[in-house]
Amino acid sequence: MAINKYIPCEKTNCSCHKAVIEHDLNPYQDGITKELFTLARSKGTKYQIIKGELYREKECHFPARCAGVEHYLGAVAPKLPNLEFIVNTRDWPQVNHAWGNRKAPVFSFSKTNDYYDIMYPAWSFWEGGPAISLYPTGIGRWDKHRVSISSAADKWTWDKKEEIAFFRGSRTNEERDALILLSRSDPDLVDAKYTKNQAWKSDADTLYAPPASEVSFEEHCKYKYLFNYRGVAASFRFKHLFLCKSLVFHVGNSWLEFFYPSLRPWVHYVPISPTAKADEIKKYIEFFKENDSLAKEIADRGFQHIWDHLTDKDVKCYWRKLLKKYALLIKYDVNKDKDLIRIDIKK
Numbered sequence: 001m002a003i004n005k006y007i008p009c010e011k012t013n014c015s016c017h018k019a020v021i022e023h024d025l026n027p028y029q030d031g032i033t034k035e036l037f038t039l040a041r042s043k044g045t046k047y048q049i050i051k052g053e054l055y056r057e058k059e060c061h062f063p064a065r066c067a068g069v070e071h072y073l074g075a076v077a078p079k080l081p082n083l084e085f086i087v088n089t090r091d092w093p094q095v096n097h098a099w100g101n102r103k104a105p106v107f108s109f110s111k112t113n114d115y116y117d118i119m120y121p122a123w124s125f126w127e128g129g130p131a132i133s134l135y136p137t138g139i140g141r142w143d144k145h146r147v148s149i150s151s152a153a154d155k156w157t158w159d160k161k162e163e164i165a166f167f168r169g170s171r172t173n174e175e176r177d178a179l180i181l182l183s184r185s186d187p188d189l190v191d192a193k194y195t196k197n198q199a200w201k202s203d204a205d206t207l208y209a210p211p212a213s214e215v216s217f218e219e220h221c222k223y224k225y226l227f228n229y230r231g232v233a234a235s236f237r238f239k240h241l242f243l244c245k246s247l248v249f250h251v252g253n254s255w256l257e258f259f260y261p262s263l264r265p266w267v268h269y270v271p272i273s274p275t276a277k278a279d280e281i282k283k284y285i286e287f288f289k290e291n292d293s294l295a296k297e298i299a300d301r302g303f304q305h306i307w308d309h310l311t312d313k314d315v316k317c318y319w320r321k322l323l324k325k326y327a328l329l330i331k332y333d334v335n336k337d338k339d340l341i342r343i344d345i346k347k
């Protein structure tokens with residue numbers, strides 16, 4: 001089994017995610033030239049760090065997302081050399097080598113291995129995540145969620161959890177349909193329903209059923225099995241699910257955030273194929289109902305990994321290490337761009 005070969009990452013200081021920085025910067029090992037930077041320029045928002053101060057171009061397409069990113073950039077800037085970089089705050093990455101795009105160093109929060117983009121910790125660790133009725137100003141404050149969701153897990157201990165697979169979310173991806181259909185045919189095994197998102201027009205967008213009400217992350221802890229799916233890119237849901245100490249079923253493995261590679265299938269979560277039909281999903285859930293202690297072991301290990309290696313400090317640390325390594329690759333002099341505005345972060 002995977003667990004026999006797995007050596008836990010005991011390291012501190014975000015080193016469990018070090019390989020991701022090396023992997024993402026590898027295409028730029030020969031150096032980031034002015035030409036490469038110019039190619040990246042149109043794909044996102046320009047930032048500079050000059051003499052330890054943070055600067056950004058005036059316009060930001062998603063101000064709350066920029067603010068979420070700047071919370072961390074402001075904190076690490078004083079320790080960094082002069083540098084400039086492009087942050088893409090769109091939902092999807094930009095530079096796909098499988099489509100023949102020329103490489104360009106664009107920072108994006110999520111990608112597949114088909115992209116040259118460099119992953120950075122998503123804005124929603126602090127603010128700017130999707131706004132739903134429960135989180136009207138947008139999902140954020142991972143530091144607070146860590147505390148409130150793990151407290152809910154203490155209330156819903158393993159023996160108290162309902163032996164039901166649970167999912168709430170909108171239809172950002174049709175891959176989610178198989179679980180919704182299984183829930184409709186087998187409601188004692190699965191409770192999975194579509195909620196509305198901003199693009200919702202009619203019941204067709206919730207697979208011909210009225211939209212369900214939204215459920216908080218804390219309330220997810222009531223259930224033993226929690227499902228994660230990609231959306232447009234990786235879903236912000238994933239990291240929260242582990243905090244419930246429930247067993248996480250992760251469907252598909254192509255879409256990543258920076259911390260995904262540190263998590264291992266069968267060690268921290270149950271991997272499910274994105275093409276699995278309802279019957280196959282049902283077999284996995286039933287297997288874990290019959291192998292309850294194994295389910296609990298994986299759930300506890302998943303929780304512990306996220307708890308130990310995805311703290312707010314790790315997020316800051318990842319930004320710092322990423323930008324330090326990136327700065328070493330820059331081959332031209334970075335001069336202060338007069339068109340940028342200074343970003344002052346309130347501590």
Ligand code: UDP
Binds near residue numbers: 172197214230232
């Ligand atoms: N969400 C939630 N409760 C719900 C529905 C959604 O907490 O009832 C969260 C979900 O976990 C995710 C975000 O809202 O982090 C957006 O979810 P959605 O399914 O709409 O899109 P996704 O980003 O997963 O593609």
